[in-house]
Amino acid sequence: MTKEFDVVQLDVHHLRVIRAIADTGSLTRAAIALGITQPAVSAQLKRLENMLGYQLFERRENGVTPTPMGELLLRRTAALLPQLDKLLEDIEQRVCPSGPPEVVRVAAVASALVAHLPSLVTRLWPEVSEAAVVHDDHPERLLSLLAQRRVEVGLVKDYPGHELEVPANVDTAVVAIEPTFVLLPEFHPLAHKEIIDLGELRDEPWVMVSDSSAATFTKYFADTCARHGFSPSVTHQVTSQQVALLVVRAGAAGLAQPICDPRNLGIVSRPLSGDVLLRRHILAWNRDTFVTARQEELTAALIDTYWREALDSPVYAGYLASRGEFGPRPGDG
Known part of the structure; x- marks a missing residue:
C-alpha cells in the first residue's frame, strides 16, 4: 500500500528530471538543460529513487544510463510529459502576472557580455531581486529553454552560413557583429x-x-x-x-x-584582414513574457555595454579606430 501511494506522488518535475538525465546522459548536462544546479538534479533523482524503491540510472565514468526500471518509467511517461507541459503552459499563460518573476533566469553562452547581463536586468526591472545565470555553450539548447519558458532571457551566438534556427515563439535582436x-x-x-x-x-x-x-x-x-x-x-x-x-x-x-x-x-x-570569421551576439527572449515590453531598452543597454568593453581592449580598440568603427555596424538592428 505504501509503495502504491508513493507512486502517485510522481509529478511533472520528477518526469522532467528523469527525461533530461536520459536525454543528456549526465546529471550535469541535465542540470543545464533544466536551468537548475547539478546538486538539485542529484537530490531530486535520489528522492525519486527512494520514493519508488528502485534505482533508475546506473552511474558510470562517462555518464549515466537507465536501468530496466528507468527504461520502463521513461517509456510509460514519454507521451505524458509533453501533454503535461502543454497543460501547465496554458495555465501559466492565463494566471501568471505580466510582470517579471522575483528571480529572472538568464541563459547565456560564453562572452564578455554575460557578466553584465544580470545587472542590466535588475536595473531595467527594479522589482527583480536576482538574475541567475545558466552558462551553456549550446545555443540551440538555450533557445529551446526560452521556447519552453524555463528561462526568461538568453544571450547566444551564431555565424554567417550557420545561422540559428529560432523557435516560433522566440524573438531576437542582434547586439553586435564582431570579427574573430x-x-x-x-x-x-x-x-x-x-x-x-x-x-x-x-x-x-x-x-x-x-x-x-x-x-x-x-x-x-x-x-x-x-x-x-x-x-x-x-x-x-x-x-x-x-x-x-x-x-x-x-x-x-x-x-x-x-x-x-x-x-x-x-x-x-x-x-585578420577582411571580414572573415565574423560572429553575431544575439539577445533572445520569449515574446509571451515580460521581456517583450522593454526588449528595446535591454538591447540598447547591451549594445552600449559591448562597445564600452570593446574600447577598453587596446588591440580591438585600435582595430576599430583603423576602420573608423566606434559603434554598431549598419544593420545590427
Whole structure:
C-alpha cells in the first residue's frame, strides 16, 4: 500500500528530471538543460529513487544510463510529459502576472557580455531581486529553454552560413557583429604585424576547443580556411579556452573573441584582414513574457555595454579606430 501511494506522488518535475538525465546522459548536462544546479538534479533523482524503491540510472565514468526500471518509467511517461507541459503552459499563460518573476533566469553562452547581463536586468526591472545565470555553450539548447519558458532571457551566438534556427515563439535582436582574432605566441614571426591574412597561417599548428558545443564554429573555421586555399592542421584539441591559451603560448595558433586580450600571458591577439570569421551576439527572449515590453531598452543597454568593453581592449580598440568603427555596424538592428 505504501509503495502504491508513493507512486502517485510522481509529478511533472520528477518526469522532467528523469527525461533530461536520459536525454543528456549526465546529471550535469541535465542540470543545464533544466536551468537548475547539478546538486538539485542529484537530490531530486535520489528522492525519486527512494520514493519508488528502485534505482533508475546506473552511474558510470562517462555518464549515466537507465536501468530496466528507468527504461520502463521513461517509456510509460514519454507521451505524458509533453501533454503535461502543454497543460501547465496554458495555465501559466492565463494566471501568471505580466510582470517579471522575483528571480529572472538568464541563459547565456560564453562572452564578455554575460557578466553584465544580470545587472542590466535588475536595473531595467527594479522589482527583480536576482538574475541567475545558466552558462551553456549550446545555443540551440538555450533557445529551446526560452521556447519552453524555463528561462526568461538568453544571450547566444551564431555565424554567417550557420545561422540559428529560432523557435516560433522566440524573438531576437542582434547586439553586435564582431570579427574573430588570431592568437599567437609573442615569439611568432607574424606577431609584429598589426593585421594578419588568414592565408599566412596555412602552415601553422592550430589549437581548437573540441567539445560538442564548438562543433559549429569548428566547421565554420574549416570552411573559411578552405575558401583561403588550405585545410588547417588542428594538432591540439582541448576542452577549454584556458587550456588553449597555454598551448598557444607554447607555439600553436588559436582563435578568440576580440574583447579577450591575453597579452599578459605571453600571447598576442591580432585581427585578420577582411571580414572573415565574423560572429553575431544575439539577445533572445520569449515574446509571451515580460521581456517583450522593454526588449528595446535591454538591447540598447547591451549594445552600449559591448562597445564600452570593446574600447577598453587596446588591440580591438585600435582595430576599430583603423576602420573608423566606434559603434554598431549598419544593420545590427
